[in-house]
Amino acid sequence: MQTDVYAQGLASKIPPLDLYFDGRTTAIWQDGNQLTRAGLLDRASHLAKQLSAQGRSRVATASNRADTVAAAILASKQAHCEIVLLREMPRDLARLEQWGVSAQVDDELGLQPVSENAAAATDGFNILITTSGTTGEPKLVRHRLEGLLGRIRPRPEDRPPARWMLSYHPATFAGLQVLLTALVSGDELIASSDFSVKALTNSALEFPPTHISATPTFWRNMLVAGGNSLSRLPLVQLTLGGEVADQPTLDRLKAAFPTGGITHIYATTEAGALFAVKDCRAGFPSEWLNNGIDGVRLRIVDGVLEVHSPRVMAGYVESKAKNPFTADGWLRTGDIVRAENDRVYFVGRADSIISIGGAKVIPEEVEGFLLEMPGILDCRVFGVRNVITGYVIAADIVTQAQDLDTFRKSIRDALMPRLERYKVPRIINFVDSLEGSQSGKKKRINGET
Amino acid sequence: MNYAETKDKLSEIINARLVATGNERHPLEDATALLGGSLPLDSLELAVVVLEMTKMTSRDPFASGFIEFQTLGELARLYAD
Numbered sequence: 001m002q003t004d005v006y007a008q009g010l011a012s013k014i015p016p017l018d019l020y021f022d023g024r025t026t027a028i029w030q031d032g033n034q035l036t037r038a039g040l041l042d043r044a045s046h047l048a049k050q051l052s053a054q055g056r057s058r059v060a061t062a063s064n065r066a067d068t069v070a071a072a073i074l075a076s077k078q079a080h081c082e083i084v085l086l087r088e089m090p091r092d093l094a095r096l097e098q099w100g101v102s103a104q105v106d107d108e109l110g111l112q113p114v115s116e117n118a119a120a121a122t123d124g125f126n127i128l129i130t131t132s133g134t135t136g137e138p139k140l141v142r143h144r145l146e147g148l149l150g151r152i153r154p155r156p157e158d159r160p161p162a163r164w165m166l167s168y169h170p171a172t173f174a175g176l177q178v179l180l181t182a183l184v185s186g187d188e189l190i191a192s193s194d195f196s197v198k199a200l201t202n203s204a205l206e207f208p209p210t211h212i213s214a215t216p217t218f219w220r221n222m223l224v225a226g227g228n229s230l231s232r233l234p235l236v237q238l239t240l241g242g243e244v245a246d247q248p249t250l251d252r253l254k255a256a257f258p259t260g261g262i263t264h265i266y267a268t269t270e271a272g273a274l275f276a277v278k279d280c281r282a283g284f285p286s287e288w289l290n291n292g293i294d295g296v297r298l299r300i301v302d303g304v305l306e307v308h309s310p311r312v313m314a315g316y317v318e319s320k321a322k323n324p325f326t327a328d329g330w331l332r333t334g335d336i337v338r339a340e341n342d343r344v345y346f347v348g349r350a351d352s353i354i355s356i357g358g359a360k361v362i363p364e365e366v367e368g369f370l371l372e373m374p375g376i377l378d379c380r381v382f383g384v385r386n387v388i389t390g391y392v393i394a395a396d397i398v399t400q401a402q403d404l405d406t407f408r409k410s411i412r413d414a415l416m417p418r419l420e421r422y423k424v425p426r427i428i429n430f431v432d433s434l435e436g437s438q439s440g441k442k443k444r445i446n447g448e449t
Numbered sequence: 450m451n452y453a454e455t456k457d458k459l460s461e462i463i464n465a466r467l468v469a470t471g472n473e474r475h476p477l478e479d480a481t482a483l484l485g486g487s488l489p490l491d492s493l494e495l496a497v498v499v500l501e502m503t504k505m506t507s508r509d510p511f512a513s514g515f516i517e518f519q520t521l522g523e524l525a526r527l528y529a530d
Binding site: 356357384386387388389392393408409413421422426427 | 469470471491492493494495496497499500511514515
């Protein structure tokens with residue numbers, strides 16, 4: 001585990017969370033309703049008094065509302081309490097007790113007792129979020145505020161407030177970063193408790209944002225859902241995170257928003273915010289492996305990226321959780337990368353590998369080839385379990401092509417010369433859209449038809 | 450589905466896969482070897498054929514593990530009533 005010395009150094013350059021709370025400006029447009037900074041602070045103070053009066057040391061919220069989550073964070077900070085941000089309440093509330101959560105904050109900022117037996121040993125205010133749990137039980141990760149704010153810079157005085165659109169659930173790491181950025185920078189946040197692409201696209205057209213941070217999957221869906229009307233958006237900054245930013249998606253965004261800056265962020269729930277790539281190219285410069293970037297050191301071990309960062313999590317809450325740190329204190333990210341000339345490319349997740357008769361297929365790699373094909377708007381590659389080969393590769397494809405049989409054949413013809421045969425999708429389903437998860441990421445499926 | 454109907458369905462699925470993968474339709478007999486013979490079907494395409502048969506018949510003869518088969522007739526028999 002790393003020390004927080006570097007993080008504490010960074011913290012001295014970070015503005016306090018309430019720097020811009022002058023009370024007059026809008027903090028959040030939640031589902032079309034305006035909440036001023038003064039209003040947000042009032043709500044937070046009211047909740048903080050209850051937290052202190054009841055002696056709570058760790059509470060949770062599973063609200064979809066950014067205004068509720070923002071108030072709960074500020075209140076917990078005031079009350080020196082830990083706040084657990086969840087995307088949904090566990091089906092078994094005993095899980096909350098195991099996590100040491102004694103009460104939950106509801107949508108209206110009411111405090112509902114969960115268990116008076118829950119005991120949490122805390123050292124004051126921290127923010128706890130869960131991993132996505134795509135490969136097993138979600139784990140609870142503790143972050144200190146200094147680490148979370150480590151890559152956020154205060155807004156220069158001559159820049160007017162930006163208006164961010166929150167496309168992520170506020171309890172995801174990426175959503176929390178957008179929320180904290182807006183709070184710290186004195187920017188406005190557009191938030192919807194409905195995270196569907198349709199609802200968020202409509203919300204963007206009604207309250208045009210200057211900044212949007214979203215997954216590549218979300219951006220591709222938004223381009224389909226918004227069509228030409230998106231050109232009305234006054235976007236100055238487009239950020240991609242949460243998934244591999246592939247070159248075709250970066251190119252499509254550049255074509256759709258030629259004047260906007262395009263950045264892809266590399267961050268994980270455990271590693272925190274690591275770095276941002278701003279040259280509109282997939283991957284990151286190889287020289288960062290030697291020189292580091294933004295205080296982060298990088299190395300590749302057995303094809304997997306390992307990082308050493310001042311913004312890394314403080315640790316898992318449960319002591320039983322498998323330690324992801326190496327003996328020398330680096331964090332194994334689970335992201336498979338490939339170094340090629342001056343660039344390091346993200347290939348996929350080590351835990352999403354599909355085994356076909358012993359050969360390994362990384363779905364993201366196949367998706368990258370598919371997205372290069374004209375006519376493919378989005379796709380998801382997955383394995384279908386079978387008795388003959390273990391798995392066979394399948395793809396759900398979003399397209400506007402009319403003659404689907406011909407298109408299916410052209411996909412196969414295009415991929416066969418470029419990929420090993422076992423990597424070529426043998427089952428191709430044409431779908432209207434891809435179901436996303438609450439984190440905005442492509443929902444990974446395996447062993448299903 | 451009786452054996453004859455199952456075999457016809459299986460033949461239909463195999464030929465559809467052959468055409469989809471740029472091959473000609475192929476005459477299919479009970480004794481046609483599914484892999485390793487003259488049929489231009491690789492193991493991954495055979496896997497898709499098995500998945501399609503399972504979906505169509507709502508029957509999974511391999512649910513408890515692999516059962517050996519080599520010919521079209523042997524596979525059809527696994528799915529027939």
